[in-house]
Amino acid sequence: MVRPPFSFSARTRVGFSDTDAQGVVYYGRYNHYFDLARVEYLRALGLLHAQAGGDFVMRANDVEYFAPARFDDELEIYTRVSRIGRTSVTFEFAAYKIPDEQLLVTAHQTLVYIDLVERKALTVPDDYRAKVAAFEGDDVEQ
Numbered sequence: 001m002v003r004p005p006f007s008f009s010a011r012t013r014v015g016f017s018d019t020d021a022q023g024v025v026y027y028g029r030y031n032h033y034f035d036l037a038r039v040e041y042l043r044a045l046g047l048l049h050a051q052a053g054g055d056f057v058m059r060a061n062d063v064e065y066f067a068p069a070r071f072d073d074e075l076e077i078y079t080r081v082s083r084i085g086r087t088s089v090t091f092e093f094a095a096y097k098i099p100d101e102q103l104l105v106t107a108h109q110t111l112v113y114i115d116l117v118e119r120k121a122l123t124v125p126d127d128y129r130a131k132v133a134a135f136e137g138d139d140v141e142q
Helices: 027-044 126-139
Strands: 008-013 054-065 074-084 088-098 102-115
Touching: 008 027, 027 054, 027 074, 027 088, 027 102, 074 126
Parallel strands: none
Antiparallel strands: 008 074, 054 102, 074 088, 088 102
């Protein structure tokens, strides 16, 4: 399923443990859905596992809420890389409720590529950059 500017999506369903006392998804649980979609995106591009002695760590995460999701709702989480910097990658997300296509939440996550021993930023590997650019086309800011 695609929804411009997104070319990738992953589906999930709201579990009972995701909801709060009001019966809606607790705001912090959306990050779990974004992580799931980001992992599936990376798996689809063959980039899921650490490369060249480094790995990505979360630097920033912003979320904007528009409508609630409830127990057993099916969600489609659209995912894309919107920017690749020298040492970081920014993902963009939009979560929609299925089947009515209601936009629930949007988010951005910026991850920094670091040396796992030194804990210092490294340059994003060329292979990673090339695979994302090949998938996303000209929509990735570099």
